[in-house]
Amino acid sequence: MxxxxxxxxxxxxxxxxxxxxxxxxxxxxxxxxxxxxxxxxxxxxxxxxxxxxxxxxxxLGLTNRLLYPMIRCDKGNMERVAWSDALDHVAHRFQHIIARDGPGAVAFYLSGQLLTEDYYVANKLMKGFLGSANVDTNSRLCMASSVAGHRRAFGADTVPGCYEDLDEADLLVLVGSNAAWCHPVLYQRMLANKQGRGARIVVIDPRRTDTVGDDDLFLGLKPGTDTALFSGLLVYLADHGKLDDNYIAAYTTGFDDALARARSMAGSVGATALATGLSEADVAAFFQIYANTPRVVTLYSQGVNQSAQGTDKVNAIVNCHLATGRIGKVGASPFSLTGQPNAMGGREVGGLANQLAAHMAFTPPDIDRVRRFWKAPRIATHEGLKAVQMFDAIARGEIKALWVIGTNPAVSLPNADVVREALKKLELFVVSENVTSNDTVDAGPHVLLPAQAWGEKSGTVTNSERRISRQRAFMDAPGEAKPDWWILGEVAKRLGFGAAFNFNSAADIFREHAALSAFENEGERDFDIGGLKALSDEAFDAMAPVQWPTRLNAQPQARFFAEGGFFANDRKARFIAPEVPVLRTETTAARPLRLNTGRIRDQWHTMTRSGESPRLGQHLPEPFVEVHPDDALRHGVDDGGFARVTTDYGQCTLRVVVSERQQRGMLFAPIHWSEANATGARVGSLVAPYTDAFSGQPENKATPASITPYEYVFRGFALSRKPLALPAHAWAARVAVNGGYGYLFADNADLKGWQSWLKSFTAEDLAEYKDFGGGVYRAASFAGDRIETCLFIGPASDAGDWNVVKGLFAADALSNDQRRMLLSGKSADGLADAGPIVCACFGVGRNTICESIAGGARTAADIGARLKAGTNCGSCIPELKRLIAQTGTAAVPQQLAVAAN
Known part of the structure; x- marks a missing residue:
């Protein structure tokens, strides 16, 4: 038993x-x-x-896992040290630099991946006790414009609505949000509303993303013209008697100025169409739908936020909701879709350089209040440097010490090559991480501190609807990994602040965080979780998800502002008159295109976590650039080939995807690949470091660029049980595979050089197929009946079948027939290759789906019933629909995604 x-x-x-x-x-x-x-x-x-x-x-595996504290020795190597030595070193160096150069010479750079408790301790240490506000976060790259827009309009960073509104709205307007890929669980709620209640969906985006397809209206506007569109909408609402005059009079101020500015920017349907590049019919249709639908939720994300005019875009959207009183009501609100798991929690504790904890600001009353609560001897009295400013100050030598916690700025920040060079100037560069290698770790920190990873951490996170949830540990931490809050607290103790950082658990920190939120707060501040400040350890462990505010002796509150109650001194909302955009992204003859960057469906940020999943690596395995067919023809690039994308800041070499879903004059490239997992594909190095004047958020959507073809004679792939260092002359992308490591590559070097490279580390019993004259070389070594290493290289059309060989590599043992057929690069049993994965949830390949379509499946639901594809998260459904449209009765469709064949 x-x-x-x-x-x-x-x-x-x-x-x-x-x-x-x-x-x-x-x-x-x-x-x-x-x-x-x-x-x-x-x-x-x-x-x-x-x-x-x-x-x-x-x-969850320990591949590439940082397990012990490391310090760079005099010879330049990283050496393992005891925790006490590492912490003493960090504290001593911070203390020395502050004593010599002042608190402005040190900085923290944090992450929306941190738990709230980690964030809280970091901000308390830097802002309260080191005396600097130079603590910012990668959330500055995602949602800072929403924060600034909320604060300008509402007097606080308040999300007015909740997820239930997505179920109850009659109109869902998605602006700069590819929710089908980036927030698929919420997007499925929207589709359920459309199917069950008849809600309509409008998608506003320069790209025809996979969110387009279930929409009732798509507005493919010119990049950067969101403000003009919503200014035109405000004018239309005013001119057609669709304002809520009572709400405006009772709860707002500044409407007349905002309307006047809107008239000057987009005074009519025709003027709005001209400003946005849309047809007058589409503009009029959108304005009419919005005006005549009381329950409207406008959902916006990075397409709005990541802009040098991002804050004005946010406020132009909010203005329309305020003007119609469609805010804080069931099914009616502006709604910011947050990018990271705890971007909201970071905002709550002051994770941004221009905020104090508990949604307080750098005003004399708030500074004094936080100082007294923390008993902080040297509290910061003015805002710190925002992310791009921070790294500029490092480059100038003004910031001498930087502690990076849980993020990868050498990839994710704009003008990333300059960021990498700046890091080399630091006197003290500390990184708290859970991996031994990523671009930031490889940039040469002086100290590496092993932090706990997801699955080992315990604390809280807050989602986009202000809901606080527990993140609980379900695994033991490996090696000597520690919670980030513990690491920070130990340094604080060594700096002499032990009494203020005497935390023994995440629950201790949460209670203090909750108490500060309620401190001298009689409803003047939105963020108040005082009802949770006395939770016992047991109650904290068992805490169910709860929305804030959760005031003492009061029920949680799902929505704000239906009846005013804003957080400015006069308790009124502010209409904001947006500035006339001053574009810094004009194209030139040398840079005739605009580069837009963003995410793909199955990867996350810089792939430090998601890149370890074989399942997620099968949909779009290589870094690519998407180009409209007309631009591809004009610039001489071909679908499936390679191209070099160049801006004034850097260049990348990427696979080409030609697609009519891309707007003419625009390029799109994903942000995920880095030097650690691809060659010359770090897209952040291309992005201009322009920032929004109010939020400090970078413009990631419209950098002037050029594209030129780049030819590779050979294509290929390698699979190995151990990591490989491919020859430096090859372009390569690392792909997670079952059983080992996979690499897709392209090259122009002699094939005999590849043969020599392979033989330098493989066993003598190497099975080879050589046709050097025909440009083909294939080889494999074995350990027993299992493939140990294999290399397939040849012309683009004859490199072998990546998917077939990858499946054989994953097998524990090959049959005699499979072994004999291996170097053919084809299936030994005659079974069809499933093709590149379309449905990552159930591992369903493109070829399998096309066979189902050829067999009579005519809808995504038909495919789901036969293959389960699309029946979990639904994010592959748009691709299923495209396959149905393109395949018809044919068995093999035109290639739709980047994949090696």
Whole structure:
């Protein structure tokens, strides 16, 4: 009779990815892994997970894991040291630099991946006790314009609505948001509303993304013209008697100035069409739908925020909701879709350089209030440097010490090559991480500190609807990894601040965080979780998801502002008159295109976590640039070929995808690949460092660029049980595969050089197929009946089938027929290759789907019934529909995605 280990039970926690904040049930398997499923009780997702969340179990291994503190020795090597030595060193160097150069010479750069408790301790240490506000976060790159827009309009960074509004709205307007890929669980709620209640969907975006397809109206406006569109809408609402005059008079101020500015920017439907590049018919249709639908939710994300005019875009949207009183009501609000799992929690504790904790600001009353609560001897009295400014100051030598925690700025910041060079100038460069290698770790920190990863951490996160959820540990931390809050607290103690950082658990920190939120707060401040400040350890462990505010002796509040109650001194909202945009992204003869950057469906940020999942690496395995057919013809680039994308800041070499879904004059490239996992594909190095004047958020959507073809004679792939260092002359992308490591590459070097490279580390019994005259070389070595290493290289059309060989590589043993057929690069059993994965949740390939279509499947639901594809997160459904449209009765479609064949 087997005995089940009682510790291997399902643990309720939250997802590590986007700001939806999905609940997860993680069941450890006792071997360092866990089974992952959606938590049906969590109100954010009711059991649904997207492809990334579903694959979290594949990212829990210890590959590339930082396990011990490391310090760079005099010879330049990183050496393992005791925690006490590492912490003493960090504290001593910070103390020395502050004593010599002042607190402005030190900085922290944090992450929306941190738990609220980690964020709280970091901000308390820097702002309260080191005396500098130079603590910013990668959330500056995602949602800072929303924060600034909220604060300008509402007097506080308040999200007015909640997820239930997505179920109850009659019109859902998605602006700069590819929710089908980036927030698929919420997008499925929107589609359920459309199908069940008849809600209409309008998508506003320069790109025809996968969110377009279930829409009732698509507005493919010119980049950067969102403000003009919503200014035109405000004018239309005023001219057609659709304002809520009572709401405006009772609860707002500044309407006349905002309307006058809107008239000057886009005074009519025709003027709006001219400003945005849209047809008058489409503009009029949108204005009419909006004007005549009381329940409207406008959802916006990075397409709005990541702009040098991002804050004005946010306020132009908010203006229309304020003018119609469509705010804080069931099914009616502006709604910012947050990018990271705890971007909201970071905002709550002052994670941005221009904020204090608990949504307080750098005003004399708030500074004094936080100082007294913290008993802080040297509290910062003015805003610190925002992210781009911070790294500029490092480059100038003004900031001497930087502590990076849980993020990868050498990839993600704009003008990333300059950022990498700036890091070399630091006297003290500390990185808290859980991996031994990424671009920032490889940039040469003086100290590496091993932090706990998802699955080992315990604390809280806050999602996009202000819902605080517990993230619970379900695995033991490996090696000597520690919580980020513990690491920060130990340094604080060594700096002489022990009494203020005497935290023994995440619960201790949460209680203090909650108490500060309620301190001298009689409803004047939006963020108040004082009702949770006395939670016992047991109650904290068991805490169910809860929305803030959760005031003492009051029920949680789902919505704000339906009846005013704003947080400016006069308790009124402010209409904001947006500035006339001053574009710094004009194209030139040398840079005739604009580069837009963003995310793809199955990857996350710089792939430090998601890149470890074989399932997620199968949909779009290589870095690419998407080009409209007319631009491809004009610039001589071909679908499936390579191109060099160049801006004034850097260049990348990327695979080409020619697609009519891309707007003419625009390029699109994903942000995920880095030097650690691809060659010359770090797209952040291309992005201009222009920032919004109010939020400091960079413009990631419209950098002037050029594109030229880049030819490679050979294509190929390699698979190995151990990591490989491919020849430096090759262009390569690392891809997670089952059983080892995969690499897709292209090259112009002699094939005999590849043969020599392979033989330099493989066994003598190498099986080879050589046709150097025909440009083909294939080889494999074995350990018993299992492939140890293999290399396939040839002309683009004859490099072997990546998907077939990858499947053989994953096998524990090959049959004689499979071994004999291996170097053919074809299936030995005659079975059809499933093709590149379309549905990551269930591993369904493109060719399998096309066979189903040829066999009579005529809808995405038909395919789901036969293959399960599209029946979990639904983010592959748009691609299923395209395959249906393109395939018809043919068995093999035109290639739709970047994939090696």
């Amino acid at each position: 087997s005995v089940v280990d009682p510790d291997l039970r399902a643990v309720s926690t939250t997802c590590a990815y986007c700001g939806v904040g999905c609940g997860i049930l993680a069941t450890p398997d006792g071997r360092g892994g866990a089974a992952i499923s959606g938590d049906p009780e969590h109100p954010a997702n009711f059991g649904r997970l997207c492809s990334k969340g579903s694959a979290l179990g594949e990212t």
